[in-house]
Amino acid sequence: MKFVFTAFIIFLIPIFQYTFLPFLSFQHLTPDLFLIMTIYFSIIMRSYDKGYLYGLGLGLLQDLIGGGIAGVNTLSKGLLSLLSKIISSRFLRVHSITQLLFFLLGSLIDSALLLVTTSSLLEKSLTLHIFLSTMFIKFALNTLLGIPLISYLLKLEEAVKTRKRPVYYVRS
Amino acid sequence: MITLNIKGVVYPINLPERLILYLFAPIQAKIIQGLKKIHQGWGHYIYLVDVKEENERLKKQLDKLLSENNRFTEIENSYKRLLKLSEFKQALNFKTIPAEVIGRDINGWFSTIFINKGSQQGIMKGMTVVGPNGLVGQIIVAAPNSSKVLLLTDSRSSVAALIQRSRSSGIVIGSGTNSYKVKYLNLNADVKVGDRIISSGLGGIFPKGLLIGWVKKIIEKDSSFFLDAEIIPSVDMDKLEEVLVITNVISH
Numbered sequence: 190m191k192f193v194f195t196a197f198i199i200f201l202i203p204i205f206q207y208t209f210l211p212f213l214s215f216q217h218l219t220p221d222l223f224l225i226m227t228i229y230f231s232i233i234m235r236s237y238d239k240g241y242l243y244g245l246g247l248g249l250l251q252d253l254i255g256g257g258i259a260g261v262n263t264l265s266k267g268l269l270s271l272l273s274k275i276i277s278s279r280f281l282r283v284h285s286i287t288q289l290l291f292f293l294l295g296s297l298i299d300s301a302l303l304l305v306t307t308s309s310l311l312e313k314s315l316t317l318h319i320f321l322s323t324m325f326i327k328f329a330l331n332t333l334l335g336i337p338l339i340s341y342l343l344k345l346e347e348a349v350k351t352r353k354r355p356v357y358y359v360r361s
Numbered sequence: 362m363i364t365l366n367i368k369g370v371v372y373p374i375n376l377p378e379r380l381i382l383y384l385f386a387p388i389q390a391k392i393i394q395g396l397k398k399i400h401q402g403w404g405h406y407i408y409l410v411d412v413k414e415e416n417e418r419l420k421k422q423l424d425k426l427l428s429e430n431n432r433f434t435e436i437e438n439s440y441k442r443l444l445k446l447s448e449f450k451q452a453l454n455f456k457t458i459p460a461e462v463i464g465r466d467i468n469g470w471f472s473t474i475f476i477n478k479g480s481q482q483g484i485m486k487g488m489t490v491v492g493p494n495g496l497v498g499q500i501i502v503a504a505p506n507s508s509k510v511l512l513l514t515d516s517r518s519s520v521a522a523l524i525q526r527s528r529s530s531g532i533v534i535g536s537g538t539n540s541y542k543v544k545y546l547n548l549n550a551d552v553k554v555g556d557r558i559i560s561s562g563l564g565g566i567f568p569k570g571l572l573i574g575w576v577k578k579i580i581e582k583d584s585s586f587f588l589d590a591e592i593i594p595s596v597d598m599d600k601l602e603e604v605l606v607i608t609n610v611i612s613h
Contacts, residue, residue, distance in 0.1 A: 207464035207475060214467050214599075217538045221468070255466040256473025256501070256509055307470050307516060 194349075198342075202226055202247070203254050213334070218326050223251040223266060224295045225335040228288065229342055231270040232277060244270025258306050265302045269295045288336055296328035439602075445493040446603055453491070455568060457605040458482055463507065467599075470516040470537030474498075476604060479506045487566065489607040495572030495595035496520065496560055497604055508606075512598050513573070514539055521563035522573055527551035530561055531590075533573055539598055541574060546588040552579055558592055568607060 206222045213220055230243035248266030252259045273291045300323045450457055464475035478484050480503045490497040490510045498518060502509040511518055518535040522543055529550035531543040543558055556576040562569025574592035581588055 207466055211465040211467055217467055217472075219467050255468065255471075256511060256515070257466070257468055257471040303470065 198226070199247070199250070203250065206251075207254070210334075213330070215330060216322075216326050218323065218330060220330040220334040221295075221299065221327065222334070223247045223262065224269065224292075224299065224331055225338060227266045227270050228273055228291045228295060228335065229339050231273040231291075232339070232343070233346065234274070237271065237274050237278075240270045240274040241267060244268075257303075258310065261302050261306050262299075265295075265298045269298050272298075288339060289332060292332045292335055293328050296324050296331060300324040300327060442493065442603055446605060449491070449493045450605055453605070453607070455607040456609040457491075457607050458484060460484075460508075460604050460606055462601050462604065472512040472515045472535070472537070472598060473501070474510045474512060474598075474601065474604075476508050476510060476606070477506070478606065479504045479508050481505045483608055484508050484606050485608075489567050489571075491571060491605050491607060492596040492601055493603075495574070496567060497596055497598070497601065499566060500606065510604070513541060513596075514594070514598050520567050520573065521561045522558050523561040524550070524552055524576070525557040525559050526553075527556070530563070531587075533558065533592065539594065541592045541594060542580075543576070543590045543592055544587065546590065548586065548588055550588055552576060552588065552590055554579065 202222050206219075210219045210222060227244045227247050230247070231240035234240035234243060245263055245267040248263035251257075251262040251266070255262070269291070272294060276290070276294075277287060300320055303323070304320050446459065450459075458478055460476035460478040462474050463477045466473045466475075476490075484500060484503045486500055486503050488500045488503075490499060496513060498510045498512040498515070500508050501511045512535070513520065513533065514535045514537065516535055516537045518533075520533045521530065522533045523530050524546075527550065529546055529552060531546040531550075533541050533543050535541055546552060554576050558573045558576065560567040560569060560571040560573060572595045574594045576590045577593045578591040579588060580590060
């Protein structure tokens with residue numbers, strides 16, 4: 190059941206990312222649902238491997254469907270899932286402020302990798318100003334969408350976990 | 362009392378009558394007022410129930426009319442866009458396939474769109490995509506029923522271009538945002554603000570003569586051997602809803 194639920198969520202991510210979210214774009218940047226869900230999966234998965242695999246998988250899916258440079262998202266989402274898992278399990282408990290940190294980290298990794306790849310592979314001269322503005326816009330967009338969404342999904346999962354199971358009486 | 366009353370002797374019965382009236386009139390008045398209020402309240406309630414029902418009915422009707430109005434406006438807009446696209450299609454000397462934009466990936470320096478036609482409809486990698494106002498991009502992935510289009514605004518896009526008036530050639534390169542730059546124009550090239558920029562056909566990817574945009578600003582650098590120019594795109598990529606895929610100019 191949990192697998193079906195997870196598969197359904199993963200199926201919905203690209204649909205929302207490429208159809209609805211472009212309407213929320215600001216300065217030619219859209220909220221990154223793949224990044225938000227990477228953070229979500231790294232929070233809910235108990236082991237490092239699973240969280241990391243989900244991050245890698247989501248990044249790969251984004252690379253395959255989207256039109257950016259292949260591999261950038263796989264790397265950034267993989268790194269993000271690993272780092273957020275380490276932070277959440279060793280140093281901090283998961284709440285809204287931790288999530289803010291994850292979004293900042295995710296936006297930083299994404300923007301840094303984009304900067305490195307575009308400036309090296311595409312030979313574009315990108316300034317620190319462009320890098321910082323991209324990072325902060327991404328951070329703001331992801332946070333605005335991500336924190337309510339992750340809170341809702343966590344509550345939903347908690348509700349599913351604590352749902353009362355029906356009691357069956359057996360006649361003797 | 363009856364006799365006295367008939368005989369017109371009013372006073373003896375007038376006094377108790379007045380007394381009773383004096384005593385009961387205020388109570389009566391209060392009761393009547395209360396009853397009136399109840400009556401009015403009931404009347405208002407009944408009236409309000411009717412008004413509420415009518416209000417709800419009118420609201421539903423208004424919602425329906427607004428929805429219909431919205432639908433008709435959408436149909437009208439769609440008709441206008443398709444008419445423009447159809448006129449553009451007739452002006453083009455190429456065989457084209459119309460397609461609808463079904464998704465976008467806008468992420469900083471990379472801009473791609475997804476269209477609802479693919480290899481089963483005859484679309485192949487490398488085909489040129491145009492909009493009602495000019496060049497849009499090229500197909501980079503053709504799936505059976507959908508395709509991915511690399512927009513001209515993407516940092517990886519480049520098109521061989523001409524200044525239409527002076528025939529000076531350069532290369533149009535996407536900047537990631539909703540704009541382009543024309544690069545590698547000769548230092549002595551005849552370029553003016555407002556000049557139309559069209560595809561030159563060199564390289565064999567994009568057909569010749571498709572509008573790319575207009576010169577917005579000429580950039581002259583001291584250290585460079587070339588002139589650059591900023592371009593106002595002819596197509597607003599963010600508002601693109603329908604496109605044409607040119608099928609008989611295939612590069613690969």
